Amino acid sequence: MLYLEILGNLPEMARDEVKAMLELAGGKIAGQDYLFLKLDAGEEAFPYLNRLGLAHEYGKLVVEADSVEELLEKAKEVEWPIRGKFKVDTETMANCRHDVLDLPRKLGAVIHAQGFKVKLSKPDTLVRVYCGEKIYAGIRLRFFDPKDFESRKAHHRPFFRPISLHPRFSRALVNLTKARTEILDPFMGAGGILMEAGLLGLKVYGVDIKPEMVEGAEMNLRHYGIRNYELKLGDATRLEELFPDKRFEAIATDPPYGTSATLAGRKRDELYRKALEGMYNVLKEGGRLAIAFPADFDGEAEGERIGFRLVGKYYQRVHKSLDRWFYVFEKV
Ligand SMILES: C[S@@+](CC[C@H](N)C(=O)[O-])C[C@H]1O[C@@H](n2cnc3c(N)ncnc32)[C@H](O)[C@@H]1O
Structure with a gap:
């Protein structure tokens, strides 16, 4: 499962742009939480997703939960696909219903306990947490640089x-x-x-x-x-x-x-x-x-x-x- 964050100024147009690209790639949008999309697609979709204009970033979705506690529990159970050193970064969307202030530190500790080292500036792997109706954590694969x-x-x-x-x-x-x-x-x-x-x-x-x-x-x-x-x-x-x-x-x-x-x-x-x-x-x-x-x-x-x-x-x-x-x- 992949995740993708669309831009917020014309969200329906942005979502339909993703849908059109997934129709070419053979995948589909499996869920939406405000600007956060869950994509039922694999690596074959990357060349199509890389075409997007109204997207902020996409990555690999690792865990999804209804609460901070559940996210941390689930995070202990998965093998984190971290390359090199990592950093946890949170995106608090306008519809966020959870207290995620301390989450980067707590999730960082869980991943660190699996043997990975933290690096706050220029990490090799960025772990992204999204807070909306639910909470999601994944690994960023591509950032669409506005520049x-x-x-x-x-x-x-x-x-x-x-x-x-x-x-x-x-x-x-x-x-x-x-x-x-x-x-x-x-x-x-x-x-x-x-x-x-x-x-x-x-x-x-x-x-x-x-x-x-x-x-x-x-x-x-x-x-x-x-x-x-x-x-x-x-x-x-x-x-x-x-x-x-x-x-x-x-x-x-x-x-x-x-x-x-x-x-x-x-x-x-x-x-x-x-x-x-x-x-x-x-x-x-x-x-x-x-x-x-x-x-x-x-x-x-x-x-x-x-x-x-x-x-x-x-x-x-x-x-x-x-x-x-x-x-x-x-x-x-
Ligand atoms: C809004 S501009 C297009 C802007 C363009 N999308 C861009 O990003 O640069 C519209 C263009 O349509 C051209 N135009 C006006 N009437 C036309 C016609 N009947 N047939 C072809 N082009 C026409 C104008 O010369 C103008 O360059």
Whole structure:
């Protein structure tokens, strides 16, 4: 059994991102306690979990208990898979119902009694305790360093446009499509979504109506070492003409939200409807579309009218004058 801690700002989206990756890996979510997930999956899931955007860390779940006393009792019975020296570290989640203040010291003593040495700075093994409805202890295997995503935020790219999604959300959109080999972004802008997909080894296809965006997106992709791409100058409402005979496994996109500069003179809602139809037509059966729309556009109704099946939707308030929904659709 593995554990995984999701990020707290859009927990349903984060959980569904994990679910999508486990569907590819052949595992499933076996339980949830606030931001702590129990995963019924083994090592074969690691390459898929390593793709995640909205995750904090994952590891091996060692013990689970209803009280501090029970946890300590159980901890004595198991063989701790410790490499080198260790440290115990506690995560007290917002729903924590137990007094865990002294737990790191007590659990540390139990593990120490099995012959392992403690090292508080830079330990070789980090034992993680999570307190929620229940208490869990495990061994951290992978920490998702925020610096990794921060380093790809818009202002660090050679071609800079302030309209980009945070790389974590771009990554999550890609993963929610369950893309294995390729992905299309028909409103690619500076290429933020394509960068996250390209770093996963997917072939990336992009379209933008502005020549400077096509050039800029290419510059950004190359800067991050991505070479397997096909970018086109064109209109997202004419995808079938741009890609004759091509059907895509997945589409992820963040269309313009309505300032005249990014809409290129079109009426917003009409652009969204036409683009949705075009995306439906170039998607393979069973393929998924992950897309963001401002909250005053009913993406769910429009998507379903075209024939998409809604798989998930997640609300995000961006700032005072912008709130949006992320939608995931499947072509059935
Ligand atoms: C919000 S930006 C995309 C941001 C992008 N996801 C990123 O992370 O950099 C939307 C882009 O859509 C482009 N656009 C607007 N109308 C379009 C159309 N009809 N077809 C294709 N691209 C269009 C704009 O030029 C703009 O670059």
